[in-house]
Amino acid sequence: MATAALSALCSDTALIxxxxxxxxxxxxxxxxxxxxxxxxxLLFFGPLLTDLPLGSKGDxxxxxxxxxxxxxxxxxxxxxxxxxxxxxxxxxxxxxRVTPVSRLALLLGRVLRDAxxxxxxxxxxxxxxxxxxxxxxxxGVLIGLAFVALLTVSLASLSYALALKVNTPQEFGxxxxxxxxxxxxxxxxxxxxxxxxxxxxxxxxxIPFRYLVDAVRAAxxxxxxxxxxxxGTLVGAALSVVAVTIGTRVFTSAGA
Amino acid sequence: MAIISTVGLAxxxxxxxxxxxxxxxxxxxxxxGEIVGLLGPNGAGKTTTLRMLTTLLPPTGGAATVAGCDLVxxxxxxRRVSGYVAQSGGVDPNLTVREELVTxxxxxxxxxxxxxxxAAELAADLxxxxxxxxxxxxxxxxxxxxxxxAMGLTHRPAVLFLDEPTTGLDPGSxxxxxxxxxxxxxxxxxxVVLTTHYLDEADALADRLVIVDRGVVVADGTPRDLKQxxxxxxxxxxxxxxxxxxxxxxxPDESAEPGGPLGPTASAPTxx
Numbered sequence: 001m002a003t004a005a006l007s008a009l010c011s012d013t014a015l016i017x018x019x020x021x022x023x024x025x026x027x028x029x030x031x032x033x034x035x036x037x038x039x040x041x042l043l044f045f046g047p048l049l050t051d052l053p054l055g056s057k058g059d060x061x062x063x064x065x066x067x068x069x070x071x072x073x074x075x076x077x078x079x080x081x082x083x084x085x086x087x088x089x090x091x092x093x094x095x096x097r098v099t100p101v102s103r104l105a106l107l108l109g110r111v112l113r114d115a116x117x118x119x120x121x122x123x124x125x126x127x128x129x130x131x132x133x134x135x136x137x138x139x140g141v142l143i144g145l146a147f148v149a150l151l152t153v154s155l156a157s158l159s160y161a162l163a164l165k166v167n168t169p170q171e172f173g174x175x176x177x178x179x180x181x182x183x184x185x186x187x188x189x190x191x192x193x194x195x196x197x198x199x200x201x202x203x204x205x206x207i208p209f210r211y212l213v214d215a216v217r218a219a220x221x222x223x224x225x226x227x228x229x230x231x232g233t234l235v236g237a238a239l240s241v242v243a244v245t246i247g248t249r250v251f252t253s254a255g256a
Numbered sequence: 257m258a259i260i261s262t263v264g265l266a267x268x269x270x271x272x273x274x275x276x277x278x279x280x281x282x283x284x285x286x287x288x289g290e291i292v293g294l295l296g297p298n299g300a301g302k303t304t305t306l307r308m309l310t311t312l313l314p315p316t317g318g319a320a321t322v323a324g325c326d327l328v329x330x331x332x333x334x335r336r337v338s339g340y341v342a343q344s345g346g347v348d349p350n351l352t353v354r355e356e357l358v359t360x361x362x363x364x365x366x367x368x369x370x371x372x373x374x375a376a377e378l379a380a381d382l383x384x385x386x387x388x389x390x391x392x393x394x395x396x397x398x399x400x401x402x403x404x405x406a407m408g409l410t411h412r413p414a415v416l417f418l419d420e421p422t423t424g425l426d427p428g429s430x431x432x433x434x435x436x437x438x439x440x441x442x443x444x445x446x447x448v449v450l451t452t453h454y455l456d457e458a459d460a461l462a463d464r465l466v467i468v469d470r471g472v473v474v475a476d477g478t479p480r481d482l483k484q485x486x487x488x489x490x491x492x493x494x495x496x497x498x499x500x501x502x503x504x505x506x507x508p509d510e511s512a513e514p515g516g517p518l519g520p521t522a523s524a525p526t527x528x
Contacts, residue, residue, distance in 0.1 A: 008365070015362050023350070087348075095346030095407065098310050099363040100335045 012102040016109020020083075024117055034076040035121040038068040039128060045190070046132055055194040058221035061134040066144055066216035067189035068129075069122050070209060073148045074189070076121070077155035078180050080114050081163030085172055088163070107160060107251040111244075114156040115149045122148045140219035147216050147236060151209070154240040157247030164250050187213055211235035259415060259447050260286035260309070264318035266471075267304050278304040280471035281318060286449060288414075291441055293462030294451040295498070297506050301471040302451035303343070306417050309449070310340040323414045338415040339408035343423060345400060346407065349393025353384055353403055356392060357410070364411040378406040382436070398429030405436065409446075416440065418450035422457060434461045453506055455494040469502045 024031055042064070049060035056063055087093040096106060122145050126134070159176065166172050184190075186200075187209035193201050204210045215232020223229065265282040268275050279301040286292050294302045307313040309322060311331040319326070325333030347356045357378060361371030379385045382402045387395060392403060401421065408416055418437070422430040434457070440446050452458055458465050459479050467475040467482070475482055483492040486500040498506055 011365075012363075015359070019359055022355075023348075026350070089344070090348065091342045091344035091346030092348055093346075094312055094342050095340075095360075096363060097312060098335055098338075098340040099360070099411075100332055100365060101363045 009102045009105055012105030013108045016105050017112050020110055020113040034072060035125050038072045038125055041068055042128055042132060054192055056192045061129060062136055062220040063192055063217060065129045065134050066220050067213055068125060069144050069148050070151060070213050071184060071189050072121055073118050073151040074180055074184060076118050077114055077152040078159050078176050080156040081159035081172060084160050084163040085169050103252040104248055107247050111153050111156045115152045118152045119145050119149050136220040137222045140222055143219040144216045147212055150236045150240050151212060154243035157243040161247045161250040183207055183209055189213055208235050208239050258285045259288040260322050262320035265308060265315050265320050266317035267308055267313060268316045277471055282473055284466060286447060288447055289441060289445050291448045291461060291463045293458040293465050294468055295458045295465050296468035297453060300468045302468055303419055306419050306451060310338060310417055311335055337413055339413035340417045341404045341408040343419045345404040347392040347403055350391060352389050352391055354388040357406060360407045360410045382406045397425050398432060401425060401433055415447045420451055437461060455506060459494050467501055475501045
């Protein structure tokens with residue numbers, strides 16, 4: 001019984017994943033749009049930092065690129081829920097919900113598609129960064145991509161959950177904006193928080209993304225056994241467990 | 257032997273302004289192979305009732321079974337035996353007819369080859385065979401509606417729920433759709449429950465009408481019965497009958513409603 005349910009969940013998830021993966025592949029624009037903002041930062045903001053003392057190990061690219069990778073995940077995945085709002089309005093979501101398809105698969109299939117899309121975009125961003133002058137250990141870059149996947153899974157789950165709860169894009173968009181902008185500034189995505197005055201540094205420790213970006217920066221300079229790495233992994237894993245649990249609750253509750 | 261039966265099925269929504277009883281208590285019995293029309297003004301609770309019967313919305317009161325499956329205890333069973341076509345349809349306009357039909361088969365857990373075969377079969381049956389590679393968004397209103405219904409019939413459900421199936425269609429497409437619903441019932445014995453606020457549709461298509469007003473069933477019978485019983489003649493118009501039953505027209509014009517409660521007309525007997 002349990003294995004039958006599990007195999008149904010896996011095949012339903014694969015079905016939902018491939019439906020939305022095909023949707024993404026049909027739209028090159030959608031596939032590449034997400035990297036536009038971090039790419040602009042890389043090209044026009046990155047060169048400003050090369051000679052500045054940033055108070056951390058490694059050169060400016062090893063500080064900036066990890067931030068841009070997580071920025072990609074933060075802004076991209078947070079808005080993932082818009083697709084669910086559109087499907088709610090067109091009736092696609094309800095049509096799927098009256099079939100026996102696993103409710104959890106409706107969430108997981110989408111979330112895994114998002115993770116695949118943003119890891120792909122992150123790879124392109126790293127390639128562009130290499131051209132700009134980034135040098136980092138391969139293992140560190142791979143860890144960075146894993147953190148992008150973890151962050152995407154977390155934020156996309158929360159975004160889909162919020163999209164199921166609100167009724168209009170007018171409620172959804174401003175809520176996401178109000179959460180992502182401070183999260184970006186307070187987590188030190190652009191410049192490390194080691195530059196910050198004490199109060200700002202303390203405040204930024206309340207933002208989970210701070211630990212993720214510190215971990216990826218540590219990975220990019222080869223500090224694989226550092227405390228930053230440990231805290232980042234723990235916070236990232238905890239965040240994804242909490243987020244997927246919330247997403248699952250919302251997707252499986254009958255009235256959503 | 258009823259294929260659908262509900263007792264006191266109710267749904268109250270909690271809103272910032274306090275609880276709102278969308279459906280106060282629906283008692284409904286549907287026999288296998290019947291076409292039943294839920295008729296009532298906008299806001300009467302028709303769609304909420306269908307959303308409960310299709311497991312999209314948990315009831316806050318009462319009980320129901322659909323084809324032997326208990327709505328609350330076995331929602332997965334209800335999903336297997338029933339199909340639902342929402343008013344908004346539910347196909348992605350950017351996908352082709354073929355892709356949506358095949359995916360729908362897969363959502364009903366058909367193996368891929370069977371889902372492909374079923375898509376072709378449904379397309380042939382519902383006059384969509386030449387449109388399989390067209391995007392759903394490029395279909396006409398009538399074609400689009402046939403696709404919606406094909407999606408709902410994918411798993412050969414015993415019961416098909418249609419929410420305002422002809423809203424927005426031109427008269428020719430509406431007549432075609434009525435014909436299609438009758439044919440589905442004739443060929444597969446499918447029980448059909450549809451909501452409408454078109455009196456001509458209710459009159460032409462439904463074997464039996466269930467008139468819903470302010471969240472309760474206020475009358476139930478064949479169109480001819482209801483006309484005889486409430487408007488005094490089998491030749492009366494359904495509009496007059498509806499007015500006699502509910503005390504107001506089908507149009508959701510609040511100002512035209514009398515101030516009183518549902519009144520004695522609410523006590524019409526419920527046909528078994």
